[in-house]
Amino acid sequence: MRKFIIFLAICLTTFSCNDDLNVEPDFLSESSVFEDKALTEAYMSQIYESMQFMNTTSFGQTNMGLISAIGAEAIAFANWQAPNQAFLRTYSQQNGAGTLGYWAYGAVRQSNFIIENIVNSKAFEKEYIDKKILEARFLRAYIYFDMVKRYGGVPLITKVQKADDPEEELFPKRAKEQEIYDFIYTELNDIIGKFSNDRTGAEGRVDKYTALALQSRAMLYAASIAKFGEVDLDAVVGINSSLTEQYYKRSYDASVALEKSGVFSLYNASPSDKVKNFGDLFLTDGLGNPEVIFAEVYEPIVRGHNLDYLAHPDGFNTTWNSNFPVLYDFAELFEYKDGRQNVPRSMLTANNDWDIKDFFGEKDPRFVASVFFPQTSWRGEEVYFHTNTTYTLNGQVVTTNQGNIDVNGATWPASGPARSIRNTSLLLRKRLDPNLPLSGVIELGSGQDFFVFRYGEILLNKAEAAFYLNNSGEALDAINKIRDRAGMPLRTIATEENIRLERQVELAFEDHRFWDLVRWRTAVEEMDGVRMSGLVFRYNLDTDRYVITLKNAETQTRIFGKERYYLPISQGLISDNENLVQNPGY
Template sequence: MKSKIIAAILGLSVLASCESQLTKTPDFISEEVVFEDKNLTEAYVSNIYQDMLFIHTTGEGNLDMGMIPAAGAEHINFADWQTPNTTYRRAYTAAAGAGPLNYWGYNSIRDINFLLENIGSSQSLDEDYILQKTNEARFLRAYAYFQMVIRFGGVPLITRVQNIDDPEEELYPKRATEQEIYEFIQSELEDILVTMPDKKTGASGRVDKYTALSLLSRASLYAASIGKFGQVQANGLVGIAPGEVENFYQTSYNASKEIIESGMFALYDKHQDKVTNFTQLFLDEGNSEVIFAEVFEPVIKGHSYDNLGTPAGFLATWNSNYPVLYDMVELFDFVDGRKGTDISRSDLVATKSWDIDDFFGKRDPRFRASVFYPESEWQGSLAYFHSSTTYTNSEGNRVTATSGTLSRNGVAWPAAAHARNVRNTALLLRKKLDESNTEPISGRSGQDFYVFRYAETLLNFAEAAFYLGKTGEALDALNQLRERAGMPLLTEATEDNIRQERQVELAFESQRFWDLIRWRIAPQYLDKVRTKGLVFNYDMDEDRYVITLKNAESQERTFGPERFYLPISQDLIADNPNLEQNPGY
């Protein structure tokens, strides 16, 4: 198996004749010598990194990049046939399995276990290098287990390479408890931290001390939440013992505090304008806030985010693929202190009009940097999202147009926006799009994906501190984020404002879905819920918009309490009959 991996990395010699192909021994690299050569070792480790699930990049033209935000009711994808939309439309049963949310990372874990069992015997690599690669591999194994435990709870804990002649109980291992998996992640990270040097490499895509601390902070916070708000079931296969909650919160708090006190990181605050600053945070790569990133480069390892996300009316060939749900918009408060929910849904009626700058433009600058709404400026023009325009014509009659071009103050104005912009929610994802990419091409965008950033560290710290009774420290951490964003400072830390701040700061970054689950409040937002979009009708005479609600999705979302864990597929159980199914399936 390892020989095939190395061959895939390095390629095989292509022989000129059929005769030579039949007689020459294939030019595989023996697994016995992989860790005798630094280049082969780097290729082997890079292959493991490549297989890690930092962000979904599968699907035609990377359509699955919106997978977890779609599952978490932040934005959806343009069409129901796209895989992210099936995460909330499909049934979750033992027969159907986990579907597109599945991750069963044992191929990567086997590769990691092979490295850990063999690299120490190298006669060519120096001890410091061996330790570095060992620590990276142990982090990646912990990360793979984290990705599985948040989906399934307890899973088989395999820390050595399995061989066909192993005893049956090792070839077909039972599931460890969920708590044992979290304890393994914690112990692995704490162990490697002892020997990891105090330097930063995470922003360039290589695991370092602060990457390990970040996973320790996140994973321990998850475990604490599950113990506090969930229950132990199936003899511990899912759930965390209540008696361990404080220990997990303390571990998360300590890991976060070590990052904070290191002085190695700071909130990005390069630009005076708050919208510009939050926008550039995700484009100014390698900045002071980035702890660990999956690195992308156009052509070499690019993605299609700009081509997919740019609104219709510009030069993207796909475009408008990430409609933002109005349910998410309501989480963003206003700079003058009004709550996002102060605009009652009952006021979104055809008899009332709104100033678009007040409705959207005076919201949290993080919203304006993250979401396209009517008349958002983009690439020297405006993005449009209205379905019609009402105006007084030359004969003095009020008319409504849905096609053609009108004149607004002497400037061309489309009577209605492009159909793709209005079809779903009439709001689109803007966060992380590169405005300088004026002709985005599939596979040619290069924005890095931030797996861990310092803002999350502050949010983890605030949440852990709050439940440990350190409310003053929690408040200070929250207000650092709000001050950077240009929002009014809070006067107290509460469970509600800690959760809201996290959802706003980390919006569309593949976090909310898992947060709603670990807080055990996912049914409130994802079960028997028909998410909403907006319809904009522009009144040119008043320069205002009539804004009404519409259903954003074709059906209600469902999320029963069994969905706190995903079902283990019947195929996996058929392969390993010692796997027990999760409760409720």
């Protein structure tokens, strides 16, 4: 089912890649690639490997928390890690975009090479050739989407460059942002009808539904830029507002096509246990999960990742742990099941105490399934985050953070493990595998697939597009399907606010929120001049309640100026191609 991942070993040892616009291959003769399927699959797999579906770069793969950190969902354990550096850094032409950058013209060239040359194969049957071309065209469209959402308009290169090409082709100017989104749309529109109806995306291979899902997402982004953004640099950045409805309609149509295909549905294997159901959604890989449209496939050790190794709470026999502290500001977005409001921050003082099972345990089941908080049950034990314990001993009130306390023959830790309580005292739980043997929580030991597209997102895309197309009834129906699956009270009206809220909590920690705040043009409001918060928990053993107070979770105030809606083109790229005009504000 997942045989293609074995080609990565061949790919990484046989081929190399370069992100320059005009690059000559330095690997095995390309003329021989398309006469051997193993080499072709290896060549294709290298493009897949260059995609930033789940970012596993940086030391220990800590960049898988990059988008969550800059989107103020969960930060990294230490400021030396790249995710924290990304939101603390100063962006400029000299500094470039850092780890957030993605200038993937090496992969564009490889895609173009496949599209142009596999048709000359003497060894392959036409059906195989056609599939590889469709696959390459999708990957090229996705690469351009990943670049346009970062920079706005970028050079649009759709053929393999040669050394004797005219200078204007070797050193192309940036296309308009609208031109890139239109290219993505027309490319996808053309290939959708050429795919079979086979569902292969859940196994990591592009299909027609994957193309529709990208169309749904990318056109929603384009619509947002047109509606909320500003045009500058002769439309190299920004899209004319007159095109807003057109892009929303394109997104809506793609979402509806996926809905009407009848192939997908919301995962609901455990409808009576909403927490378990939402947690299991991300642990059910392959065709057995009706929600998965397209997945990046992983297998432990062979092509595993470090999520469990990094994210497990301290105290569960993992060498590295507690790496993704969740910000309390983001936790506050999750509503309570009974509709009550969050506890006002003014009440989080030493004078008040709280039942933790009510304070957090009665929140949206998606929160409970996604975040570790005090006394979360995990692997038959509890997760601890308290800094000390107060209790009565021989008539005296004692407060301690040392050792264990005897409680009717059982023990209670006087404080939680140091790494767990260091930052926010809340930790990422979403996608962690409670059934992975503790002895298996090692580097590259995780095999959970990363869901690039899932049906839940498509319903949210549809809701947003329908709302701005003045079809609030369909928008309401779409978000209520999501809320019903989650076990949350249904909405009676669709509003911009509750559609956006639903998207943030449903897709939490799935690399969406930062890009959503950018396209909605609300990132300045949400993340400029803000210092995010964590919590301090102090436990009272006599009352089984916690004193909960706030603390700073970040070392400095965040800065997010308006210019950051587009990333800077680095000095190195401009030196290589002087035709690349810089984005505003840099």
